[in-house]
Amino acid sequence: MMAGLVLDGLLALLVLAVAAWTIGVCQTFAATVGFTVYGLLLAVVWMRLAAPDAALTEAAIGALTGVLLLRAAIQLAPSEAGLNRLRPALKLRLLAGTLAFAITATLAAVVFHLPEPAPTLVPQVTAQQASTGLGNAVTAVLLAFRAIDTLLEAVVLIFALVAVWSLAPDAAWGGIPGAQIKGGSGDVRAYLSRLLPPVGIVIAFYIFWVGADFPGGKFQAGTLLAAMGLLATMAGLIQPPPVASRGLRWALVLGTLVFLALGLAGMPLAGAFLAYPEGWAKPLILLIEAASMLSIGVTLGLLVIGYPAGQAEQ
Amino acid sequence: MTTSGGPLLVAALLLPLAAMLAAFVLGRAQAPRVVACALPVGLLLALAILADLLCSGEALVYLLGAWQPPLGIALRADGLSAAMLLTTTVVLGVVAWFAWGDFAQPANAPEARQPLMFWVLLPAVWLALNTVFLANDLFTLYVALELLTFAAVPLVCLEGRPETLRAALRYLLFALLGSVLYLLGAVLLYGVYGTLDIAQLSTRVHPGVATWAAAVLMTVGLLAKTALFPLHLWLPPAHAGAPAAASAMLSALVVKGSFFLVIRLWLDVLPGEMMLEAGQWLAGLGAAAILVGNLVALRQRRLKLLIAYSTVAQIGYLFLMFPLAAGLVGMGLSDAPAVTGGLLQAVSHATAKAAMFMAAGLIYSTLGHDRIEDLQGVAQQLPMTVLAFALGGVALVGLPPSGGFMAKWLLLSAALTTGQWWWAAVMVIGGLMTASYVFSVVVRTIVAVDPEKMPKMAVPRYREASVLALAIFSFLLGCVALLPFEVVQVGRLGSVLP
Numbered sequence: 001m002m003a004g005l006v007l008d009g010l011l012a013l014l015v016l017a018v019a020a021w022t023i024g025v026c027q028t029f030a031a032t033v034g035f036t037v038y039g040l041l042l043a044v045v046w047m048r049l050a051a052p053d054a055a056l057t058e059a060a061i062g063a064l065t066g067v068l069l070l071r072a073a074i075q076l077a078p079s080e081a082g083l084n085r086l087r088p089a090l091k092l093r094l095l096a097g098t099l100a101f102a103i104t105a106t107l108a109a110v111v112f113h114l115p116e117p118a119p120t121l122v123p124q125v126t127a128q129q130a131s132t133g134l135g136n137a138v139t140a141v142l143l144a145f146r147a148i149d150t151l152l153e154a155v156v157l158i159f160a161l162v163a164v165w166s167l168a169p170d171a172a173w174g175g176i177p178g179a180q181i182k183g184g185s186g187d188v189r190a191y192l193s194r195l196l197p198p199v200g201i202v203i204a205f206y207i208f209w210v211g212a213d214f215p216g217g218k219f220q221a222g223t224l225l226a227a228m229g230l231l232a233t234m235a236g237l238i239q240p241p242p243v244a245s246r247g248l249r250w251a252l253v254l255g256t257l258v259f260l261a262l263g264l265a266g267m268p269l270a271g272a273f274l275a276y277p278e279g280w281a282k283p284l285i286l287l288i289e290a291a292s293m294l295s296i297g298v299t300l301g302l303l304v305i306g307y308p309a310g311q312a313e314q
Numbered sequence: 315m316t317t318s319g320g321p322l323l324v325a326a327l328l329l330p331l332a333a334m335l336a337a338f339v340l341g342r343a344q345a346p347r348v349v350a351c352a353l354p355v356g357l358l359l360a361l362a363i364l365a366d367l368l369c370s371g372e373a374l375v376y377l378l379g380a381w382q383p384p385l386g387i388a389l390r391a392d393g394l395s396a397a398m399l400l401t402t403t404v405v406l407g408v409v410a411w412f413a414w415g416d417f418a419q420p421a422n423a424p425e426a427r428q429p430l431m432f433w434v435l436l437p438a439v440w441l442a443l444n445t446v447f448l449a450n451d452l453f454t455l456y457v458a459l460e461l462l463t464f465a466a467v468p469l470v471c472l473e474g475r476p477e478t479l480r481a482a483l484r485y486l487l488f489a490l491l492g493s494v495l496y497l498l499g500a501v502l503l504y505g506v507y508g509t510l511d512i513a514q515l516s517t518r519v520h521p522g523v524a525t526w527a528a529a530v531l532m533t534v535g536l537l538a539k540t541a542l543f544p545l546h547l548w549l550p551p552a553h554a555g556a557p558a559a560a561s562a563m564l565s566a567l568v569v570k571g572s573f574f575l576v577i578r579l580w581l582d583v584l585p586g587e588m589m590l591e592a593g594q595w596l597a598g599l600g601a602a603a604i605l606v607g608n609l610v611a612l613r614q615r616r617l618k619l620l621i622a623y624s625t626v627a628q629i630g631y632l633f634l635m636f637p638l639a640a641g642l643v644g645m646g647l648s649d650a651p652a653v654t655g656g657l658l659q660a661v662s663h664a665t666a667k668a669a670m671f672m673a674a675g676l677i678y679s680t681l682g683h684d685r686i687e688d689l690q691g692v693a694q695q696l697p698m699t700v701l702a703f704a705l706g707g708v709a710l711v712g713l714p715p716s717g718g719f720m721a722k723w724l725l726l727s728a729a730l731t732t733g734q735w736w737w738a739a740v741m742v743i744g745g746l747m748t749a750s751y752v753f754s755v756v757v758r759t760i761v762a763v764d765p766e767k768m769p770k771m772a773v774p775r776y777r778e779a780s781v782l783a784l785a786i787f788s789f790l791l792g793c794v795a796l797l798p799f800e801v802v803q804v805g806r807l808g809s810v811l812p
Contacts (some may be wrong), residue, residue: 106527110502113523119508124385145385148378152457159438159464166431166468173427244425249339272380273324
């Protein structure tokens with residue numbers, strides 16, 4: 001008990017210190033590293049709060065945004081001095097700081113006014129979970145009770161990729177996304193990217209498979225798949241298909257299509273859109289998760305790779 | 315319980331979703347065709363939902379997955395939702411008609427970026443808005459806001475010019491800040507009441523520290539997305555820089571999405587006594603928006619910027635409904651005049667502003683510029699377009715028989731009934747200012763010039779016709795007051811009626 005309190009106290013201090021450092025430090029690159037560390041610490045915080053699903057997601061998202069931000073920081077580095085002159089005026093920064101502080105203070109004050117014990121839907125989830133055949137309550141919420149949110153969140157990911165692709169120069173449209181890398185086969189990168197993906201892919205499928213009954217699921221698994229794909233791409237072993245490829249686009253929407261089709265099948269078979277027939281819930285949910293894992297993996301990977309830039313910018 | 319019309323709500327979500335996915339996967343010349351097929355079906359669906367609502371006199375409900383809230387999520391359509399669904403489909407239909415030639419895929423050539431993006435983003439905006447209008451759960455509505463943000467931001471920088479990229483980035487920052495604040499408030503409400511379902515919240519929420527904090531956070535977040543003064547800074551460059559068809563969608567519809575959630579929050583979720591206190595603040599910001607937006611619009615030299623600043627002002631009118639509705643309820647009267655006035659203002663502005671932006675787009679593509687002082691002779695060249703601009707302007711000013719007139723009439727009389735004459739004064743002054751810039755533009759365009767000196771660039775007739783059709787719709791919208799039923803009162807949550 002005591003040891004737990006000390007650990008939590010230290011963790012809280014560490015999170016605050018890393019956050020303060022991230023805001024205070026001047027170089028974009030250093031701030032990005034700080035932010036990535038901050039994300040990993042938050043994953044530990046979720047673990048301490050006994051929310052392993054949130055922890056896994058936080059770690060996965062943190063790693064991906066870390067890669068994105070680091071790459072942006074490296075690209076910005078040459079013009080960093082110029083950008084620093086464009087920093088907003090002290091008054092504006094003070095205003096932003098005051099606003100952020102006010103919101104935090106309000107939230108902190110309000111926490112003391114929340115009802116005790118907190119109203120919760122956990123008993124209802126536990127009562128209904130049996131009918132889905134799932135052991136993991138989080139998966140039951142995401143794919144049964146609140147399935148529409150999960151379906152639409154997957155669509156948000158597609159919108160985000162469309163938004164990134166819309167930044168492509170007109171001349172480069174239809175081409176291969178991202179900057180192409182010529183990999184040397186004797187390179188350490190090439191060695192690692194031959195070694196890791198087989199292991200990573202197996203772990204991804206494991207995370208997806210256990211997600212039905214234990215912490216894990218399609219999103220975390222999809223992130224891992226994306227990471228493996230990126231590794232191989234960065235080593236030049238594989239090349240993403242061109243954005244005009246129809247096969248690629250089918251892959252991007254596959255998860256949503258399967259979700260939609262099974263959801264619609266629920267109308268005649270189970271009496272409602274997004275309802276599962278008695279006894280079929282678990283296998284259908286696994287099918288949706290499998291298709292979504294692939295689509296999420298491809299979408300996240302392409303989000304990191306970026307839009308087709310054409311030959312001129314390389 | 316799911317009502318008999320409930321499946322229509324599922325269809326209203328799935329149709330734009332399917333259209334978006336199909337347009338994205340098939341791409342090329344197929345994308346516009348998919349959208350063109352889906353929009354008329356959407357119009358029929360919106361009409362069917364409205365008809366079902368009026369026949370049954372009750373809201374349509376659909377329990378997704380047959381799970382009861384608060385565990386599950388319900389879709390719900392009341393009179394407000396049905397009216398906004400219909401408006402959205404009509405405006406998007408005309409925008410698609412107008413954009414047909416602008417965003418055509420080049421024949422016998424590889425897929426081009428801009429047309430593909432436009433025909434994917436149009437159904438994307440449609441899906442996001444329909445989710446906003448139909449979802450009855452605070453978190454699903456958050457997802458809807460995210461959909462709306464990611465569908466709208468790329469529309470701003472569709473042409474890829476550096477200044478539009480800057481405008482899009484600024485818009486994205488405001489929109490994301492708004493999303494986070496909204497989410498914080500929603501989480502607080504869940505922490506206090508243990509449900510995210512709006513119908514359940516409407517019977518449970520009572521004033522308290524946490525409820526007020528949630529209300530303020532969510533409202534500020536939504537105001538940033540709606541661009542209410544003083545959070546409007548992102549709007550003029552974003553809406554003026556986008557291509558005309560995209561500006562029409564952004565100005566007419568996208569800002570109404572977050573405004574619709576402000577209505578949901580204050581009319582349905584939060585209790586009336588809170589609105590009585592907060593209404594004056596909301597309307598105060600609205601009044602400031604009307605005065606500042608119109609003043610700045612008067613000083614613009616470019617037509618598209620003038621229209622964008624006029625949006626800032628017209629958004630202000632939307633917020634006058636809150637103290638008026640609260641005042642009417644406080645006097646033991648029905649708040650229907652104020653709510654109908656607010657909704658009509660939203661619908662009227664949506665149709666009028668879309669028409670005006672598209673008219674400005676046609677003027678720009680004919681003259682190659684949109685400098686207001688050099689608009690002489692446009693009326694000779696584009697008579698239908700100038701007429702459409704003028705009719706849209708009439709609706710903004712609020713002259714009969716336009717929807718704007720009916721909206722302002724209802725709001726004015728509610729202001730006088732409840733003794734809040736200061737809001738009436740703001741409306742009258744705002745109307746005069748709007749009239750002066752609309753007329754100054756129209757008067758310039760009808761100055762005759764030597765036909766030899768006019769540019770010969772011809773605009774296809776169908777594009778002028780699309781704009782004029784929408785403007786006429788807006789101009790005649792006030793006639794809905796002659797209909798024998800009050801759509802907005804159907805299926806309202808809470809016992810607001812005495």
